[in-house]
Amino acid sequence: MVRLNVFLLLAALLCSLGAVTSQHKARKLFQALEAEQERARQLDVEFGQLQLELSTWGTAPRIEKIAREKLKMSPPEASRTISATAGDGGSR
């Protein structure tokens, strides 16, 4: 009888320790998940900021300014334009 009781006590002790450990592990994992989710949010914000930057750099006025002033580009005059025509097979 005493043996059985000791055995049951040990079993209960083990189970409770197991419960504590798994609870701890669960919290650790949960925190890791939280951290990753926070990182995902941060990256999302950064993506938005980069997209904003992209479209700010890529606005048409800026492109035109650089093309005209820095690269000395201009639309071709009619006299310098050759229009390519598709052959009989290639036309729509």
Add this chain to the structure above:
Amino acid sequence: MMRFKGNVAHKFAESPLLQLSLPPWRSRLMALLILGSFGALIGRAFYLQVLNNDFLQEKGESRYRRDIEISASRGRIADRHGDVLAISTPMKSIWAVPQAANLTPEQTKQLATILETDAKQLAHKLDKEKNFVFLRRQIPPSIAEQVAALKLPGIGQDKEYRRFYPTGEMTAHMVGFTGVDDKGLEGAELAFHGQLLGQTGSRSVIKDRRGQIVEDVGSIKAPQDGQDIHLALDSKIQYLAYSQLKQVIAENKAKAGGVVVVDVRTGEILALANWPTYNPNNRESLSGAQLRNRAVTDTFEPGSTLKPFTVALALDNNKVRFDTIVNCAPGRLTIGTATISDAHPHGALTVAQVIQKSSNVGAAKIAAMLPAQKMWQMFDDIGFGHTPHLGFPGEVSGRVRPWKSWRPIEQATMSYGHGISVSLIQLARAYTAFARDGDVLPLSLTRIDSGKPAGTQVFTPRTAREVRTMLEMAVQTGGTAPKAQVPGYRVAGKTGTAYKLEHGRYANKYVASFVGFAPASDPRLIVAVMIDEPGAGQHYGGDVAGPAFSAVMGSSLRTLGITPDAPLQVAQSPKPTTGPKAKL
């Protein structure tokens, strides 16, 4: 006394004095009372723990449970190619609880330097007997981190979203803007506010002593980010339209103006630009004139741009044919007491030439053949007098008076676009009837991904084709708008020069306009240009709006890579071409 007398020794417990005879019910009563009290206690405990446990449960939970709001961001607005036109990014707002914030003058100074405000002003803000005050709103997160590093008492911060418009004033009227609390106030921001708006979520969590989330309890309400909106707008075409408009207005010293570019096949609005405009990222000192989306909210008397509709109606009803002769001599026509006159007197003109030369007398004579009701019905069918229902704030319907009250002179003036008012967007839409085979398309602010929109048939396809030819003549030599030609493309269009109404009288001020489409062999784009009060000497639609039309149309067609349908006028041929020139 008895003790001593009888000499009897008694034990204390047996003292007769203590031998009280209590009635037995008293002890029973006590036992019952105590039992009853226990019962009441158990009952109360049962009540609190099982029956009515909400209150205590809540009190208990509030000691460790926190409800967190999960913010959702407002959707982006992008153009048809996905280039961002409006985007939200998180910023911080710094607030203070003045009663808790007892800062030393040094700390105040430090804070003021970081926030880039005046130290005195800041101290004044903190001095007030208020419970809560915002110190700075919408500052970059990096600055907010510096503030947090100071660890000042009573100073806190909140996350807020700020809206950015990378394309700035170029798309200001189309995109609009939001207020500080993410509420759409103008343009597409207002029109699609419901879709753009995100829904904040929430979750209940348990936090530990260090403020870290330990566990989720209860259900999580996931936040829903606002939907992204893809406008029909093409950034490149919008830029071309905007920069050309700006240039033309500067050259002609005009007061205001607008350009609308519409895709003929889908009714999508590819560009919509107004001048004056504003920078949506910096809205201090905004005036109403800048804010107005003229192409949508302002009506004007369109002038001669309406003549093709009169002629088309007459063609449809077999009142005239393409080459019917209309006598426009001597350039004046008296109806009742009023006289209509042409800017340049013409003799006998064919119906096509009436459009080509833009003869008021000719248009009035053609209109005289038509019943008022039919003309009104036609105006109604092409959308005049109705709001376009694009969702823009302040859309106007224009003014078409009921036909029953038309006098003959009014019908005559309406045939060439006076006594009737429309907005530029309505005019552009009406021209889809000629650019297509007689049907008018509803316009769309957003990109149409699938399905072809259905139009309402107003004119027969044959009439539409004939009017198209007439409109092409108007742009050729001998017409009113040779300056609207586009090298390499066949263009069709109509000029308009209208007097402005001021206080019920026609003033010596003009609205010059041009509406046209190209390539005439298979129209793809409609461009409508309106210039308000050109003040540099020229005021005819062909001279003022024509060149702007040509520039916008030419560059837009090139941008879209649409095959030229007319030979380029090549001054010197670099290579002898053998094959046929660009086909239709």
